Amino acid sequence: MGMKKDLLLVLTIESVVLGVVLGFVIRPFNPSNDTISLIGFPGEIFMQIVEMMILPLIMSSVISALAQVRARDARRIGIVTIIYYMTTTFLSTFTGIILVSSIHPGDPELIHELGEGTLENTALSTLDTFLDQIRNMFPENIIQATFQQVQTEYMPIKPARVRNSTSMNITTEVLHKQTLTYTNEMNVLGLIVFCSGFGIILSILGDQARLMINFFIVLDAIIMRWISALMWCYPIGILSLVCKNIIDIDNLTETAQALAMYVVTVICGLMIHSLLTLPLLYFLVTKKSPFAFMTGMLQALATAFGTASSGATLPVTFRALEENLKIDRRVTRFVLPLGATITMDGTALYEAVAVIFIAQLHNIKLSLMDLVTISITTTVASIGSGSVPAGLDTIVIVLTTVGLPAKDLSLLLTVDWLLDRIRTSVNVLGDSFGAGIIHHLTRSSLLEADTDELIRQIREDIDILNNPHQDTLPISHHSVQSTIQNTQNSMQVGLRSFFKIFKNFQAPHIYSKSARASFAPVPNEEERKALLKESIALNKSETHIV
Structure with missing residues (x-):
């Protein structure tokens, strides 16, 4: 069994390295769109299979875990989890702000090199994002929550004509109407809340619900056995995804040179958070070696880098924590799904750096209050960023909140393929350290x-x-x-x-x-x-x- 684990770890790491090498080897030949699609096809199927397993995995794991703990223990685990996640997210944001303010990677001359961006500011605010998360916590239809979630949108309505009384000029003002729509994304947060309540009630019922508890325990074992077999497909899917993403990058050399300091700033911040902040916090609480802990997480970190999705990495993270590090499964099965949904340490740090970098590009001086606003809004916005490969929507919200132009954010897309993978690995590591800390605090x-x-x-x-x-x-x-x-x-x-x-x-x-x-x-x-x-x-x- 140990040899199989080591072999799978080696294959996963090699698939990431080989994907990067093949991507750079194939790029100079300018492959056609059909060729690129064929290269990425195994990765596409791989991601669909993994995402197919997320729903039954979350439901069976959360319910079976909480059904086997007492209600007061579940309450304690939940409180400690939320405190840990909010603390680490704020610390990562603070680290990003300090670094980007010290290094100052944003040079106004870069605007002339990179050209103008194309993104428009959104009418959404941080409050809208926060309220959407509260709405999604309590879905009105649990079946709908398996494939849709609520999102606030501002729809343009008929322009209003405004007359200027002094100059008699007539101007047109575009008005927006706030509406609630549904996006085709799984409402993971709502499912976790529902399953948590379901599991706690089963625990309270005790012997009366023994048959149902055993059902979810066995269902969880079936899903994990299925996923264990699928894990041997991970190296192929990761190789395909990484290779295709590198081939797809436009103007890689020119943009990488122009944004080199920005990339260095983000990576330095992520490394400080993952190699200093999180290990120090783990050591202070548990008095155990954090680096031995990280060694047991290598396969999960490599998978996170390859898939750029903490949700897709969830099965590997379960296995690493429970089998390699002997963390109680009742802790992992609640903490990790919740962490993959609401905690994004790497994303929060990345957003803080990106926002201040754009302000520096336009030579805009940010006050202390602006920095405080950025730290709060990035923390809140990162909570709603979900467990799938990240987009730029949450950063646009932060930019709009502090009155910065969002159009230049599109210039950062060229290097986002790399930063997205690194920050996802940091997200997974933060969730894993959280499981270790919570296990230590609740083991008695x-x-x-x-x-x-x-x-x-x-x-x-x-x-x-x-x-x-x-x-x-x-x-x-x-x-x-x-x-x-x-x-x-x-x-x-x-x-x-x-x-x-x-x-x-x-x-x-x-x-x-x-x-x-x-x-x-x-x-x-x-x-x-x-x-x-x-x-x-x-x-x-x-x-x-x-």
């Missing part, structure tokens, strides 16, 4: 929940032993959890301490003896049934002798 409560669950199972078994004429054996869902390696680390600790609790139950002597022998390793379902049958048989014989 999760261990307590595991112990309570083991106590419940033993009580059921004792009831069977005290009623030997009952034919039904207790069927625990513990074996299902073991199959998908749920809470592997905390369960070991719980089993070691469980014997101290077990003596309080005053169990029959024969069962206590059997239980002691079965503490390590945890028996599977068949072994557990055989053990109980033997115990019941012995109990019957002892009763007959008496």
